[in-house]
Amino acid sequence: ELSDGTTDIVHPEVRAHISSLVAALGGASTEDDGRYHLGDDALEVLRDIKRWIRFYDEKTNRMDVARCIHEANLIEGDLLPILATWPENATDSKYKSRIALACFEIMVPLTWPMERDKERMTINHHRHMPVLELAQVQYKMAMINFDEARILHAAVRTALPSLALPASDRAARDQGIIKLVLFFLRNMAMIAPPPNVQYEGDETQISRSATIDAFSYQDIFLFLLTLASNMGDDFRTEDTAVMEIIYHLIKRVDIEKLFMTEQQAHKAKAHELTSLMNKESAMLKAYTRNGPTRHNRFGTMIWVKREDGKMSSLSGQDALADTTARNLKMDKNKVFKPPRRTKKENKDERDLGPPAKLNARATGQLRSFVEEFLDSGFNPLFSHVRKTIDREASHVMQYHRRQFFYLVAWFLEAERTRQKLKRDSRKSNDDVSSFSLVAGVLNQEMFITLNKAMNEAYEYKDWHELAAVMRCFTQILLTVQEMIESGREDDEEIAENVLSRLFYEESTHDIIANIVRTYKDQGFYYLDAATELVHHFLRILEAYSKQNADMQVRSRKRTRQKKNKDQQQQGTEDGVLAEENDDSANDDETAERTSKERKFDFQRFAARFTPQGVVDTFVKFTRFYQDMDDSQLKRVHRFFYRLAFKQEMSVMLFRVDIIHLLYNMIKGPEALDKGSGMFKDWEELVKQILRKCFKKIEQRPELIIEMLFSKLQSTAFFLEYGYEKQTASKK
């Protein structure tokens, strides 16, 4: 019990120990313009604090020591001033460098990201975490904005002696120091104010811009570039740590904005503002059109005559406007909500965070880093990480795979944007840099990893990773397509080769169709990734199969083992046993699968995207039409167009809720912005679909009932053509 009658939340003895240690560490002197003086046994004290953290907090899974350290103001009050007494040109003082290292050994666990793993959380976690999360933000603010010394740079300096050694000569301790420094930088890049908490401090001092600014000013970018470009030679196990730092720096950064010049950025901002204001005024206009023209107690009441002699009453003037408004009003007055399952908490959402907003200065700094990284570090780092992931090295965490795919996708897009800019800026000059800068992720090994990851993530229901893989796949497709159009012979040849390999495996086609067919509340990010992949995959595959009329694919056929044996004895089976892709070396399974080459038929492939499940996924995506940009709207538009007019399966769209959605996009109270580029296209498409729908209703009155339900393929076929589908007899 404390003196004021409350009980302390940590053990009083722990608190006493920690505060006496912090006091013994040293302090600002009273003479000497208040410089920091180390205590006599400062090094031992630092080691003791470290031991407290390790053997009390970490061993017993509490957070008491961390809490006490936060309350004793150790980092801002002691550690940072101590690091400031280590002058930048003094590298030979052994004592000082050991003190510095000890400081970082304490700071790293204190800034370590906290996991919210429900099964391992104790009551102490619930007690301390909210405080400590804010404490970490405060630590970060203090460290990257510390005026007297460059803390991040000091971290790198502690690792310099170890870094200077050749990789083979480094002892375990040296490697540990390098790792420590990398983790410190990772923590600095990663810490952000917790979501769903209103951060009270100055946001600008811990924002992404401030982080990038600090990284640039303290030469951390150079350090990262050195490590990345020497990955595989001088550095081996550091690959994932470097990748993590880069991930936390660039996640959710808008690439297009990154590559704009200042002038363009200004223009884009102004444009964004005007378009937003236009949108708002359109919204207000729509409201005033239907809004009341008199005061709210005017008291209009109307009867609506309905069939069977029924009447409903409605109040409010807006009910006078027209039937649609009346129907809407009748609907809005209802309060019943069907029971819904509560949304699962998505723990991965914390990881990605909201889109990053960068100021002009940080944009410039990050851009130059990204360009240099593409030029020198991309291939060595990512091929090395890919190998590390493939051999399932012990330092690879589950989330590293996700980060890897995210980063590959991001940098591929960045490279394409950069090349586009270069092309635009000097049209006549043919000196466009080749795609060899990103060749490290366009080889066969990468595609194997990609396919494997896609299958595994889908199987284990790791949606977050699957979304990253899908984005990566999309970016690879887009890059390859750009290579084909690049007009350089060698690039074109490689691209042809890559495409033929990408499209060769029919299992890839299967899984993409499956993913999009089985979407069920995995979140918008996932939905966006899945529809984007399908859009580009279909588009590029169509073009490719047109060019290569006799394209072959390897399709897998599942046959019963016995049959398989029989056939083999008869010698009719021309396939060979397929290699098992996943590691589960299940002999039975292997034997069941045979593969053979088959001519690829695009029409048949495209027909996989007509079942109700796929259409539903796209419809769910379309529901977000008000928040979509033009490319997303176009994506759905193309899909619906293809479905209705190329594949003649418009019947799939004839369901009341879909018609409702399409109608409301154009004519509803919250319609698409009429000024937007896609509005005309959508209006035409919806009109054509509606026209088709009414024609069909006239032709087949039973559609009035079927419009309420999802349709099976056979029903849909009958409704579309009026006769039964001739099922092809199996061989």
Next chain:
Amino acid sequence: KEPPSGLGIEEEVSVQKRVRVPNVKLDEERLLGPAGIPKLRKRAAGLKLKGKGHEFSDASRLLSFYQLWLDDLFPKARFLDALAMVEKAGHKKALVTARDGWINEGRSKASHDDDDEL
């Protein structure tokens, strides 16, 4: 009967739960009932669509046709919610058979027409 002594503490309180009135559901029974799809079919005869050139007004008419029918069938749910419930019920066996029946009806009619033409 004894006069109530004091605060009524000694009186026995019934703790048995009363059975709740079951929730009304929009399920296949309701859909197949007289106010359900049979009614929809009857009403559909009165639905007049103008055709070419009036796509959007026709769509609005069609939607309000469905909305009013659903409002009569299951007044408490909103239009889109009710639609989702109907769609879900459509996978039930009873409804699947019924749907097949309706389609076959239309089919035989269509083939009769074809015969007439021949």
